[in-house]
Amino acid sequence: MWQRRRLSRCKGGLKYAVDAAFDWFRSLLSPQGFAHVLALGVFLVQMVSIDVFLVRYSSSLSLVTLIVDIPLFIHLAWFWREESAYRAAPVQWFLYSWMQAAKVVVLFCRVMPRLPNNVDGEAVLRGEGFSIDGTWFGSLNSPSMLANILLLTPVFYALLMFRSSKAIFGSVSKRVTVDLIMHYDMLWHVAIDMVDQVDMFYYARLPEWVGKEIVENNRKGIVLIQTVVPFLLFMSIVLQAQSFPGVVRDTWTIPALWDADGAEPLDAATRRSPSKKRSLPPEHRQLASGSEGYASQQRASTDSRTQPPAPASPVPVADTRIPITGSDAPYLPPLPHVKTSVSSLSSLRPPVEPLKLPEDGQGPPPPPLPPLATQAQRTGQAVTFAASIVSGDRHTGPPAVTHVRTSLNAGEREQISNLERARRRRVQ
Incomplete structure (x- = not known):
């Protein structure tokens, strides 16, 4: 008997897993499902690539970030349904932004200055070397490669925003509304800010890309810039963690x-x-x-007036009376x-008897009480x-x-x- 129950439970769990897998494959045919798969791929590629840079050029202790990265990846894979995107995506973006802010500071201070550079400084200033559009890759460990890996962040943000838009607005709206404009306006502003953040990484190698005379004449200024930029990067990414819209409640409570x-x-x-x-x-x-x-x-x-009075039953009473105010006032019955x-x-x-007043509101004064x-x-x-x-x-x-x-x-x-x-x- 016990083995039959166990076998039935295993069959039920297997059936549930098969149905969920079938629903997941069927969701890939929709734009939101395809965006979910792309978001998983972008997050996995960026997480592995950044960890490789941190371990090779910084320290193996940087792998402590996997404590958050792995549960976050599982969370992304688990909440794949369109109905749960508006609840899961804000939490995912919040955790991702805080971890990305910590990684960016280490990449700017420890990794970026140590990366090899095979491009001439003048070519870099013309946009041929350090390029945010990824037109040139000197090697897999070049500054251009790191910059393009960091540029996957706005792509990941755009995919999450696209997945949650249908859940927030109910359907893909074909009309231009104020809410829809604000939603995509936030998307473009955050994406442009992230591109600017990646572009600030070249300040970590600024002495190599400017002339020696400029470095000697502005040594203190360059040191000050390289000191301030990590704080700006950290604060900007942390503040962008609040830029993801989401719905916390399914129904809004209207006061009765x-x-x-x-x-x-x-x-x-x-x-x-x-x-x-x-x-x-x-x-x-x-x-x-x-x-x-x-x-x-x-x-x-009223009923007693229409019916004859019934004989009263004797009730034992006490020989006490309640006096009314006044010396000559009569007494109430016991x-x-x-x-x-x-x-x-x-x-x-x-x-x-109630005093009935005329319609005009005027009448004789009430009798004395x-x-x-x-x-x-x-x-x-x-x-x-x-x-x-x-x-x-x-x-x-x-x-x-x-x-x-x-x-x-x-x-x-x-x-x-x-x-x-x-x-x-x-x-x-």
């Missing part, structure tokens, strides 16, 4: 538009998306719970020994007032404002008024 009541997000098309809800602050949750209790009480009171809350205390208040009871009842009135504004009765229309005195501050009253306006907009 929340409704005025803070309960549900709004969508641009439907203006309503009940899939997500935001948690309200504690004071808003208290008002919302009070509004639900008040709405249920109003429905219960409260039962039950578990009460702020929302239940609101039911003890007698119903207050009765004296308020204890702090518990004042809290119940405040919650009831908030509930009457927030919930209302959607079957009969928007509720009227009840003129009762509450313990809410100015900020809470403004918040309640905002909620009422939002509710009216939804009803309309």
Whole structure:
């Protein structure tokens, strides 16, 4: 049994490898797949050639760069699909630029001055010797050969940019857009900068290509130039590591538009998306719970008016009464020994008829308010007032404002008024 499972796993892995190889060969027929193969070849040729120069003219310790070069080559070969180019290419170019910057400094300071030169200095100044276009190769270890190997860097950059362009823009665009112009403008600028960097390598052999009189008269200046150029090369290549565009996320997060009541997000098309809800602050949750209790009480009171009253069951009460403020004020009926809350205390208040104002907004002044009871009842009135504004009765229309005195501050009253306006907009 165990051997069968192992054999099935081996067959599954072999099938996956065969399918991946078939897909890879099929991708070579596309321009992006061909660019991927060229990028692998350019990177491998440049890596091996530079390591040969470093080992022969500098030191064998330069092979420590293989710690990064080999994983980078595997990374290039692994992410061969077009869909993964926009994620893999920025990382590949970043690591490549830092390693190339370190190699270029060693090549300029240790390798370039030691390379043999079989060309006359005047021919070099005319462009016949040290040539960045590679028209002449004195030998495989000549300065021209090293310059042409370094010129593979902009080629490698252009191939990576071409592979990621389709993944970034979705398809090969046939129209000229701003994004496409910026993409290829960056490509040309970076390529031209890299050509200038390679052209700066001739400063490492400047005393051999100028006259002896110029060297004797400007010895300090030549030494200063040869000291500054390595720093310029390193900084320019390192800064170009940030020049590769890429997309970090597949989808861009758009902030949701929340409704005025803070309960549900709004969508641009439907203006309503009940899939997500935001948690309200504690004071808003208290008002919302009070509004639900008040709405249920109003429905219960409406049903009780249409039906005959049922006989009340005796409830044991205590001989305690809650006095209302004022010496001559009457007493409230005794409260039962039950578990009460702020929302239940609101039911003890007698119903207050809402004051209906005319359409022009002018009317008689509101009647004087009765004296308020204890702090518990004042809290119940405040919650009831908030509930009457927030919930209302959607079957009969928007509720009227009840003129009762509450313990809410100015900020809470403004918040309640905002909620009422939002509710009216939804009803309309």
